[in-house]
Amino acid sequence: MDLLNVAGELSGTERQRLLGIRQVAQHQVRKQSVGYWDREEFPTELIGKLAELGLGGLQLGDSSHLLRGLIHAELARADISISSVVGIHNELVLGMIRDLGSEEQRAQWLGKLAGFEAYGAFALTEPEHGSDIAGGIRSTAQRDGDQYVLNGAKRWIGMGTFSDFALVWAKDEETSQVGAYLVEADRPGYSASKIEHKIGLRSMQNADIRLENVRIPVANKLPGVTSFAAANQLLMQSRAWVGWQAVGAMMATLDICSEYVAQRQQFGQPLAAFQLIQQPLAEIAGNLSACLSMMGDIARKQERAELHMVDAAMAKSTATRLARDSAALGRAMLGGNGIVSDFEMAKVFCDVEILHTYEGTYEINSLIVGRALTGVSAFV
CATH class of the missing domain: 1.10.540.10 (Acyl-CoA dehydrogenase/oxidase, N-terminal domain)
Structure with missing residues (x-):
């Protein structure tokens, strides 16, 4: 809607x-x-x-x-x-x-x-470094003649269990510069294992990746990556994309709840007839409309090449917060049926928790906005 x-x-x-x-x-x-x-x-x-x-x-x-x-x-x-x-x-x-x-x-x-005939994985986050990955990359690349030798570990890597290659962010041992390296999944020393028991994004195959003396040709290094600034540019655009995901989550919540309350009968009438149902529906619609308007502005900034990290961070943090609030209202509206995936709302509810956390947690994105507002960084 x-x-x-x-x-x-x-x-x-x-x-x-x-x-x-x-x-x-x-x-x-x-x-x-x-x-x-x-x-x-x-x-x-x-x-x-x-x-x-x-x-x-x-x-x-x-x-x-x-x-x-x-x-x-x-x-x-x-x-x-x-x-x-x-x-x-x-x-x-x-x-x-x-x-x-x-x-x-x-x-x-x-x-x-x-054509979705091949898949790649974006391998940035590490087991011990998520929010502080900009200064915390521990994976390394060492030049050895016409090859690089990579060592390290990556975590939460989407599609990492079956991707044809991973774009591995690592630090050059000689120069200490951050670079990106295309590592084919069939290289000796490369392994990926599925992260099990997630409560959300369960169809997305996240992986732990290990690199143990993985050798790749020098030509596999991406020439456009000379520092972590390249990652920031990519993350800026992807945070805007997550804002759109949050809009979709609110659309889904409104769809599911509107359909359910029109059909579900309690006390001799449809749930839709109760004030306690109409009020949260209106709140979800308001959250959705506010975020649609905001994301429309973000798209216009992107068209003009005027998007900045603070814009993307505010869009991501605000939209996912309101999507989380909306999903909570929706889950409660379905009562007991809201906790089983058969009625879809439980699936949205759990997936929104991941939106709130990935591509920079809600808190980290909020601090990016706070830094822009105050001129003072709250990051250590």
């Missing part, structure tokens, strides 16, 4: 594309995703449907930032795990190779990635 008609700002062609994606997401992905989520299984079949829509190469097209954002929202509206796969694939893997890779790397991988 788009009460502000933000999609009305799209061109006619873009509106038609968005509508087509919405139809597929709602009728061929939404209900079908529940079983994959329950089993913690990657939804290969469902990703295939999105490949047919060209969503593996969303980042390569000439569509507007507003359309791309609304597409991410529509995917999250259907399933947040699947939207994470599409977003990370485009924003952090395909986009990184396109913008920071060599001609050879682009020629080898962009076509395959665009």
Whole structure:
């Protein structure tokens, strides 16, 4: 539900594309995703449907930032795990190779990635360093003739269990400069293991990755990465994308709750007739509309190349906070049925917890905004 008609700002062609994606997401992905989520299984079949829509190469097209954002929202509206796969694939893997890779790397991988014929993993976070990763990278790369030798460990790496390669952020032992290295998953010394027992984004296959004397050609180093500043640019855009995911989560909450309260009978009438139901529904709609408006502004800044980290941090922290509040209201509205995935709300409720935490925790993004407001850094 788009009460502000933000999609009305799209061109006619873009509106038609968005509508087509919405139809597929709602009728061929939404209900079908529940079983994959329950089993913690990657939804290969469902990703295939999105490949047919060209969503593996969303980042390569000439569509507007507003359309791309609304597409991410529509995917999250259907399933947040699947939207994470599409977003990370485009924003952090395909986009990184396109913008920071060599001609050879682009020629080898962009076509395959665009068709979801190959997957990559964005390997930045480490077991002991998450929020402080900018100064805490411990993974290393050592030059040895015409090769680099990589050692270290990475954690929470999306699609890391089955990706064809990982884009590993590591520190050059000789220069202490941070670089990025394309490491194929079949290299000796490279291993990935699935992180089990997650409460959310259960279809997303997060991994622990270990690098033990992994040798790669010098040509596998991404030439566009000469410092951690490159990672910050990527994270800025991905935080804006998570804001759109939060919009989709609120759309899903409103969809699920509106359908449920119209059908569920209590005390001889539909739940929708009760004030205690209408009030939280209105609050969820308000949260959604506020975030849609904010994310529309973010898209316009992106079009003008005027997006700054403080903008992305505020969008990510605010939208995920309101999505979390909305999901809590929605889960309560469904009563006991709100705690089982069969009714979908429990799945959204749990997935939103991950949105609140990943791509920079709520607290870290809030401190980025606080630093901009006060001129004083609260980071150690």
